Amino acid sequence: MNIVDLGLGGGQLIQVANRSHIQSMLYMIKSQNGKIILIDSGNYQKDEDGKYLYELIQSVGGRVDTWIFTHAHDDHFGGLLWIMENIENPKMEIGEMYFSFPPLEWVRSKSERLGRYLEKFYSYINQYGIVPKTLNKESIICVDDLFIEVLNDLDGYETYKDFNDTTIAFLVHFPKRSVLFLGDLAVEGGNKLLEMCPHDKLRQDIVQMAHHGQRGVTKEFYSVVMPKICLYCTPDWLWENDNGGGKDSGPWKTLETRAWMDELGVQASFPHAYGDYMFL
Numbered sequence: 001m002n003i004v005d006l007g008l009g010g011g012q013l014i015q016v017a018n019r020s021h022i023q024s025m026l027y028m029i030k031s032q033n034g035k036i037i038l039i040d041s042g043n044y045q046k047d048e049d050g051k052y053l054y055e056l057i058q059s060v061g062g063r064v065d066t067w068i069f070t071h072a073h074d075d076h077f078g079g080l081l082w083i084m085e086n087i088e089n090p091k092m093e094i095g096e097m098y099f100s101f102p103p104l105e106w107v108r109s110k111s112e113r114l115g116r117y118l119e120k121f122y123s124y125i126n127q128y129g130i131v132p133k134t135l136n137k138e139s140i141i142c143v144d145d146l147f148i149e150v151l152n153d154l155d156g157y158e159t160y161k162d163f164n165d166t167t168i169a170f171l172v173h174f175p176k177r178s179v180l181f182l183g184d185l186a187v188e189g190g191n192k193l194l195e196m197c198p199h200d201k202l203r204q205d206i207v208q209m210a211h212h213g214q215r216g217v218t219k220e221f222y223s224v225v226m227p228k229i230c231l232y233c234t235p236d237w238l239w240e241n242d243n244g245g246g247k248d249s250g251p252w253k254t255l256e257t258r259a260w261m262d263e264l265g266v267q268a269s270f271p272h273a274y275g276d277y278m279f280l
């Protein structure tokens, strides 16, 4: 575990790297008084990721006080689906759960496979007696001395061509610093966020880079954020754009995003490629 002092002023933000080769997103936040927040849950496809998520939850006593999902892709909500499908009677208590996913029918119209996963997910959380709450623009979720401030909503999702634009973005306010979470937000959703959200709110030193660091929001968006510290849910092959033929042999745009960040004066980048991080 890499430990980096970002001056959060209390609490920890843990960026959990993928255990399989698949890209995914999973953050654990521990408040000063020991409350646990999870943001997303990693992927559904690979046992090693699902097992690791379950172990991680056990390591903090089996209770997740607040679980937030950025959007309905299975590399985000899928880790929890994996647990509910593969662990018999999981020792896991979930306090509040928040997400704003588009209607199941619309998800099905985009991807039959995703629709199936989501239907199973809904069925399991219902079985577990979990009643999810929606993430509403400008609402604030308080967990101990941490505040989660929601920045956008699903308004207009019907016209999105890219499913990633259904991401709900938010700020997590630690006692001394805030972190901007962009999930997998892409161009259209990013532009909409630029329109609907005061830019001084988007101006943040610490940002979780959209869509695993490539093909997310635009350079113009990041020019408003002006980040100093970039958190990347980006495995090694994606970090180097390596499809097996060496650095920059792949079709991904991560190196382009990294070059933008250099231009914007970013001071430090922390990708899954370098392992887990605990930010203080």
Ligand SMILES: [Fe+2]
Pocket (backbone or CB within 6 Å): 023, 024, 025, 073, 075, 076, 184, 211, 212
């Ligand atoms: Fe993703």
